[in-house]
Amino acid sequence: MEAFTRLDAKAAPLPLANIDTDQIIPKQFLKTVERKGLAKGLFYEYRFDEQGKEKPDFVLNQPAYKAAGVLIAGDNFGCGSSREHAPWALMDFGIKCVISTSFADIFYNNCFQNGLLPVVLKAHEVQQLMDEARGGNHVTSIDLEAQTVTSPSGAVFRFDIDAQRKAKMLQGLDAIGETLQAAPAIDLYEQKRALDRPWLERA
Amino acid sequence: MAGKTLYDKIWDAHVVDTQDGEAILYIDLHLIHEVTTPQAFAGLRANRRAVRRPDRTLAVADHNVPTEGQALGVDAVADEEARLQLQTLGKNVADYGIEYFPMGDIRNGIVHVVGPEQGRTQPGMTIVCGDSHTSTHGAFGALAHGIGTSEVEHVLATQTLRQKKAKNFRVRIEGEPAPGVGAKDYALAVIGEIGTAGGTGYVIEYAGSAVQALSMEGRMTLCNLTIEGGARAGLVAPDETTFAYLKGRPSTPKGGAWEMALSYWKTFFTDEDAVFDREIVLDAAKIAPTVTWGTSPEDVIPVTGTVPSPDSFDTPDKRASAERALEYMGLSAGQPITEAKVDVVFIGSCTNSRIEDLRSAAKIAEGRKVAPGVRAMIVPGSGLVSAQAEEEGLDEIFKAAGFEWREPGCSMCLGMNPDRLTSGQRCASTSNRNFEGRQGRGGRTHLMSPAMAAAAAIAGHIADVRDFL
Ligand code: SF4
Numbered sequence: 223m224e225a226f227t228r229l230d231a232k233a234a235p236l237p238l239a240n241i242d243t244d245q246i247i248p249k250q251f252l253k254t255v256e257r258k259g260l261a262k263g264l265f266y267e268y269r270f271d272e273q274g275k276e277k278p279d280f281v282l283n284q285p286a287y288k289a290a291g292v293l294i295a296g297d298n299f300g301c302g303s304s305r306e307h308a309p310w311a312l313m314d315f316g317i318k319c320v321i322s323t324s325f326a327d328i329f330y331n332n333c334f335q336n337g338l339l340p341v342v343l344k345a346h347e348v349q350q351l352m353d354e355a356r357g358g359n360h361v362t363s364i365d366l367e368a369q370t371v372t373s374p375s376g377a378v379f380r381f382d383i384d385a386q387r388k389a390k391m392l393q394g395l396d397a398i399g400e401t402l403q404a405a406p407a408i409d410l411y412e413q414k415r416a417l418d419r420p421w422l423e424r425a
Numbered sequence: 426m427a428g429k430t431l432y433d434k435i436w437d438a439h440v441v442d443t444q445d446g447e448a449i450l451y452i453d454l455h456l457i458h459e460v461t462t463p464q465a466f467a468g469l470r471a472n473r474r475a476v477r478r479p480d481r482t483l484a485v486a487d488h489n490v491p492t493e494g495q496a497l498g499v500d501a502v503a504d505e506e507a508r509l510q511l512q513t514l515g516k517n518v519a520d521y522g523i524e525y526f527p528m529g530d531i532r533n534g535i536v537h538v539v540g541p542e543q544g545r546t547q548p549g550m551t552i553v554c555g556d557s558h559t560s561t562h563g564a565f566g567a568l569a570h571g572i573g574t575s576e577v578e579h580v581l582a583t584q585t586l587r588q589k590k591a592k593n594f595r596v597r598i599e600g601e602p603a604p605g606v607g608a609k610d611y612a613l614a615v616i617g618e619i620g621t622a623g624g625t626g627y628v629i630e631y632a633g634s635a636v637q638a639l640s641m642e643g644r645m646t647l648c649n650l651t652i653e654g655g656a657r658a659g660l661v662a663p664d665e666t667t668f669a670y671l672k673g674r675p676s677t678p679k680g681g682a683w684e685m686a687l688s689y690w691k692t693f694f695t696d697e698d699a700v701f702d703r704e705i706v707l708d709a710a711k712i713a714p715t716v717t718w719g720t721s722p723e724d725v726i727p728v729t730g731t732v733p734s735p736d737s738f739d740t741p742d743k744r745a746s747a748e749r750a751l752e753y754m755g756l757s758a759g760q761p762i763t764e765a766k767v768d769v770v771f772i773g774s775c776t777n778s779r780i781e782d783l784r785s786a787a788k789i790a791e792g793r794k795v796a797p798g799v800r801a802m803i804v805p806g807s808g809l810v811s812a813q814a815e816e817e818g819l820d821e822i823f824k825a826a827g828f829e830w831r832e833p834g835c836s837m838c839l840g841m842n843p844d845r846l847t848s849g850q851r852c853a854s855t856s857n858r859n860f861e862g863r864q865g866r867g868g869r870t871h872l873m874s875p876a877m878a879a880a881a882a883i884a885g886h887i888a889d890v891r892d893f894l
Contacts, residue, residue, distance in 0.1 A: 306575060397587060401444075407442040
């Protein structure tokens with residue numbers, strides 16, 4: 223997993239509440255065998271019409287936001303099915319941070335497993351970021367070390383994050399990386415197991 | 426100090442370390458298949474990680490293989506998505522040196538049939554697989570449960586799983602069952618009793634004289650359905666029945682190692698003074714052949730019963746879902762369940778596709794004919810089950826009665842391969858989930874035992890197997 227320390231990127235406003243994972247990535251895109259390449263299904267119903275043509279008015283289709291790295295969304299982002307394809311699709315599109323007033327639980331957890339930073343801010347702060355993102359300058363900065371979001375106009379908002387999660391994010395440590403820190407204990411267990419249950423070594 | 430339960434003992438034997446209140450649990454056996462692994466391998470590649478113990482990993486192709494023409498090979502699989510997933514698994518196992526029983530190999534079959542059949546599944550083990558019915562392996566006194574794709578990747582990379590311990594729940598089934606009643610009926614009765622969320626947060630140990638009297642096949646059926654009661658895993662303490670089943674299987678220890686393993690396995694039982702967080706007792710004699718009427722595995726009634734009225738449920742939510750279920754199932758309250766005419770009969774799935782299941786269905790089918798208009802299919806759980814059944818002449822009995830004799834796989838348990846129900850079709854099924862759309866969009870599933878399903882095929886409607894004994 224890639225470490226997340228600081229991000230300066232264009233922010234795209236998506237002022238909708240309860241965006242569920244099926245809207246983030248509809249189920250016809252779950253057939254893939256890769257984590258990469260899911261960007262094409264991201265917000266599919268919003269981005270494309272029935273003929274598969276881009277809908278020009280959807281925010282991520284507008285030239286100013288095509289390279290967005292931050293998404294600013296309404297309440298309860300990521301609710302619905304637990305599919306991990308949702309953070310995968312966002313990451314694949316290039317979004318590394320989602321800012322909202324609240325996130326659904328499983329999605330929130332899945333983000334940390336995949337190096338996507340979910341930031342919770344107060345309603346008026348999210349609103350201000352949303353408004354500014356609609357203006358001419360869209361670059362929003364996120365500093366995970368300092369736990370701040372800086373708006374294009376320079377307004378600074380502080381956010382909370384669990385200390386352990388923050389540390390892992392800063393180091394790019396996912397659950398596997400974390401467990402691998404216990405590799406010596408696993409080695410030891412395996413050595414002991416080979417002595418106690420030698421028949422399992424020969425399967 | 427109170428004694429330990431079987432679950433406590435297996436757990437304690439596998440804790441490698443504890444971090445932030447979560448145990449790192451060593452995994453003895455990791456079973457993998459084509460559907461839930463591609464992204465896990467992609468994740469390993471992206472992070473340049475290796476598979477820690479390819480020798481503790483076994484791959485099969487089951488979920489989306491077609492149940493005919495398997496000899497033609499993966500490239501001939503018509504469904505593009507299925508073909509891609511199967512090809513991807515083939516590539517992944519080759520890249521990482523993992524043993525694989527590909528489609529068409531006689532050892533291939535449904536992952537939860539193959540593990541026990543090969544003797545990979547052994548008492549006291551921890552076993553995981555990216556499929557919720559991994560609970561099946563608990564029949565051997567192994568702690569076995571399903572995991573998600575991220576966890577599959579975690580196990581591949583570390584041979585461990587991060588987990589918090591569950592609570593202990595014992596289900597005792599005592600006494601002698603009536604003729605025609607068996608493990609599937611017990612399992613459905615237990616879910617009917619505790620509900621689909623009744624086991625949440627628990628590992629269930631099945632005990633009691635009726636459980637001890639079950640064959641390994643029966644115990645697997647019981648543990649398989651544990652997940653439908655919401656529990657993480659089901660367990661049966663290993664005993665002589667278990668050891669006799671394991672002896673001589675391809676992957677069980679031989680000679681001196683067998684004796685050594687046997688004495689280790691015999692340490693896995695619940696101490697007499699162990700305390701369970703919850704316990705229930707069922708009387709086997711009171712359990713009738715059981716079927717489901719609705720769209721949740723807890724929607725059970727005895728085959729002699731009538732479809733319940735939504736008004737008979739105590740909460741508004743339950744009344745609403747019962748109404749929805751009746752509408753979806755095309756049934757009306759008060760109707761005897763035996764009036765429900767079936768279009769399809771499916772005998773298969775990791776719940777009921779083992780040799781004993783086929784024998785009990787063949788006993789009903791022998792010398793009889795499938796009712797006109799009914800499509801009845803038998804899908805053995807593995808190539809070896811199929812070969813065994815053919816040796817016993819069961820395939821001939823089925824074919825003579827008008828059943829289709831198909832090649833192994835998950836088949837109509839889930840609508841992921843060509844075997845699917847069409848909208849409105851009613852199916853007597855030996856599988857484990859009667860959710861809306863599970864066997865195909867709009868399909869209506871009634872869960873029951875293999876003998877009951879065979880009886881339904883002959884009668885053309887849901888029928889009491891006892892009339893066919
Ligand atoms: S038969 Fe059904 S439940 Fe069993 S492994 Fe296959 S899909 Fe899963």
